[in-house]
Amino acid sequence: MSNASIDFQQVHKHFGEKAVVNNLSFHVRPGECFGLLGPNGAGKTTTLKMLLGLTAPDAGTIRLCGEPIPERARFARIRVGVVPQFDNLDPDFTVRENLVVFGRYFDIGTSAMQALVPTLLEFARLESKADARVGELSGGMKRRLTLARALVNDPDVLILDEPTTGLDPQARHLIWERLRSLLTRGKTILLTTHFMEEAERLCHRLCVIEEGKKIAEGAPNELIASEIGCDVIEIYGPDPVTLRAELAPLAERTEVSGETLFCYVKDAQPIQSRLAQRTDLRYLHRPANLEDVFLRLTGREMQD
Template structure:
């Protein structure tokens, strides 16, 4: 299948720093590709190059059969974008925000007006058509931003952390809407810090760090490739007792042991012997669970805090 979007060997430098380093990826029609990585990994710069906002120092981008940045205007006319920051016009109602945005694409006023009811209904905002953004909750604003990104009926959506700051109910509603778009055959490039979101929505993941691709594949396949299947988390009110287990004979019952704060993570192929041994430590609390995407992310990129910028 011919990719809808393809980036080949993207490179971007700022002074002596290489922010994106020989990065290649593609998005197929109807596919959601997740772009994940810690702060400073190069995600924002990659998105800016995909949108033609930043010119790469090397490599090429092809979108919808056109070349970026040479055909940037034609490509943008067929893209939908939801940025991290709220860019809704506070002086216009929900319906007016959609109308004005549609006019930016050169769409006839009557054509945009005809689309507005369906877009508001999709965003579950039909009852808020006359309300201004200041009267909306955070979840409503994000759904309005998504509806606005659909006003030109794009084939490809670029969503930059679309559910940041939302409560669980609002996030789940947003996920439902994004799933609907995928079922309609639209493609999505998604950046997110929520690993459950990435695992739920993305057909494939691209993990980057220090501007380079460090892993790529389907979420469950990546987890199976890089991680032991079982995780046992051990923690307690004292903390020191749990931490002591990391260097105790119990550590031999796990393939890998990590300590983060007062919690010890045992990664194992068979958790039964470890759980039996932990029964001798009744003051400690344990959580036995399958390995997940957050474990993968932390293994590949580390547990150290990355500051913005």
């Protein structure tokens, strides 16, 4: 796609005999948030490394900000901000110093950075922590500082690798608010996350990969409709396998995961009437969501 901010076309990457990325194609349009989802080991990290020119593909073409990768990765990265999965802030510096020093990688002069820092601190809501050392910050503050640091060069594209992992709900919601504000400013975001609520809230489109292959792509609401297409009743209690045999004729589809029975229903009333007679069970009737899609596509069993 010629005007895409990110364009992956039939990309392959092997490590030994293992295909880590297998004929993967997707594109990210300017100004959209695109989610790259998959279980652990699906190839997401390798995909990001290839996008940034840190690992060369075995085959296929990659373009980032219009530049061919890895040939002109250095030029593309001038227009890109990266939030890594784990914070790599300098613990010996203050909040302000972390921003100023990072600006030097983009040849931003000290005076220009000093003028820019207040805007970045305001964006991250860290004005009162400007002179605090990194070790004095909470986990949420560190993630906001890492996000602010990624904006030092006013990038066109932001690549966020699990930006809210380990954060409490308040900190996570604040990060989401900041990311939405970046989208309103026309920034392009590529997001990897294990939080399906995060992907559903932020992403215009997303791609689900497993074992390096794309297994689904589309807008969250479209995938929910096409892959699930009905409501869900989650039932918690003893012996879900026996309960499944009892309720399966009343549902479109059923699944068991641990102590939970999932019933996918067009009409919830028959199952709810049956459950009303049971005092040993708890249940939740809800609309289908992106987590249902993800688990249906990739399975409910734990993957290493």
